[in-house]
Amino acid sequence: MAETSGTTNRAARIELDERVAHELRDLLPLVAGRTITAITAEVPSYSGTLTGQMRDKIENAVQIALGTFLQLVEQSRTADRPQASDPSTPLVPALEAAYALGSGEARSGRSVDALLAAYRVGARVSWREMAAATVAIGLPAATVAEFAELMFAYIDELSAASVAGHADELASVGRARRRNLERLTQQLLLGEPEEVLQRSAKRADWPVPQTLTVALLPQAKLRGALALLDEHTLESSEEMPAGEPGEETAVLLVPDMHGDRRRQLARVLQGRRAVLGPARPWSRACSSYRRVVRVVALGITRPADGEPLDTDQHLSELLLSADVEALADLRTRVLQPLAELPAATAERLTETLRSWLLHQGRRDDVAADLFVHPQTVRYRMGQLRQLYGERLTDPRSLLDLTVALALPVGIPPASIAPAG
Incomplete structure (x- = not known):
């Protein structure tokens, strides 16, 4: 037998005859409709989104979830009978559906807070309607209390499954986006054609800037610099012939630091033993990268005051070293x-x-x-x-x-x- 959850254990303590279960099941369409109405009215993220076919689909999902809850109670009541099915079985598809719901909400761009708010509203409205029905049917107060405890525990399990689905989806999307950003970075450094770069930028959901400026700095200085730079700065941790022997280096591609903003970039890189390339149109960032590589290869002494080694200040050396x-x-x-x-x-x-x-x-x-x-x-x-x-x-x-x-x-x- 599969391991039972706390919800299943609570369900086994409730005495609910077939007549009561049938009357509660007849209420499910009404409860589902009122639940969706309350969610759209009280949770801003869902306002105006649950309409038409989408509303019908979600209402049906709520009915199925509540129906699974009643099935859990009924099945637990008969679990001690010979050949009775596993009382935890109804939870499996419900939890899978809740997980899928959380994953879908992440893909739709809604936050986990909005999802949990919808669960809170749904739990309140569902219990209000179900409680009114159980009292009208004449269930004893103790049974109504047990019923409430079971229902909220069940919704807690569903919401936990949805949160897990939401988190896993975001993690998966984050990993995919990081891979796409890494691929875009390498393509920029290699000088791939602009049409290739445009496709990669779109795939990585990376806003195309006007210019990119390449900066080289020790890997150990990378995190502090990134915290002060544009959030869309790209990075690469490849091997570079710079820094102290055995020191790992990193390449940054910083958006829109041309003109007067170059001084701002120099201030951010102050004291980080950086080499700063020229600003170039974003699709020609490879030109800035090659400039940095050449200046590093020349072995030019870094400024004593901690300022970045600015390649724009060493054009003569670069020109003279061309042949x-x-x-x-x-x-x-x-x-x-x-x-x-x-x-x-x-x-x-x-x-x-x-x-x-x-x-x-x-x-x-x-x-x-x-x-x-x-x-x-x-x-x-x-x-x-x-x-x-x-x-x-x-x-x-x-x-x-x-x-x-x-x-x-x-x-x-x-x-x-x-x-x-």
Whole structure:
């Protein structure tokens, strides 16, 4: 025999003859109708929704539920007879139906609070009608009390089953949505066609923004950042070449942080060792992602004040690293006049030439930059003019020198990672 519930045990204590059961069963259509009327009047979430065929369907479901309750009482009364059926059996389909109701309400977008409110109203109205009938029939007060206890226990079991169905449906929908969001995130990072992205965004119920900005930060800093960002921010926990050795990193795709709002994003990421990509039209978020990857590969030093490493501030380095071999060849060619000098001398003169180009020949500024006396700068530049001659006044030669020496002298171009 199947395990009986508390409701079944209570049902076994009630003495209800066939005449009384028949009269109560005849009341079910009336009770169901009044129950639905009360629910639509008192529970705002159901106002105007239970009409037409839907109302008929729900009224029928209420009749079946109450009929199952009466069947439970009648069957419990005969359970000690030979070959009687299991008194818990009527509850099984009723609980399954209640579970399905809860699941359906979750899919319809109604909250569990609305569902429980409907059960409370339904229990009150059903008992009011049934109580009036049992008193009119002449049932003893003790039996009426037992009947009330049983009915509310039965409705409690139904509501618990509905809550379970509602919770399971939300969990299932949540898992499916998370999978869809993860798929969308990967498609955005890979640069899938916009029509593919549009379908995935719709499937994930993700509102399409105007722009997306990619940010890279350590996994350990992710939760705190997400709590301060737009709820529709996407995330990916894939491996990235950044952070401390062995440190896991995360990629964020933050909606609509373009223009003045970029400063707001920088404030949120303050102190989180983040790398911030450019804002891009949402379907081209892969461009922002590639920019972040390239800046990380360059090994650019992060700001000491905890500000995010903003890739928009390092466009020159990115541009110069676009063709590593070309930059190396250019540097070798423009530094050819220094090739015969001792290594230490060539390095000092290269460093001086770079500073002279960047400071447009202002001797005092060059001296301050190199931490040397202005006379030292004058002496070194005299050497360079002897080695380079007219090339230090030729516009084309100056352009080549500036581009070739734009990166710090201590970072040879061959050490720069290829563009990603």
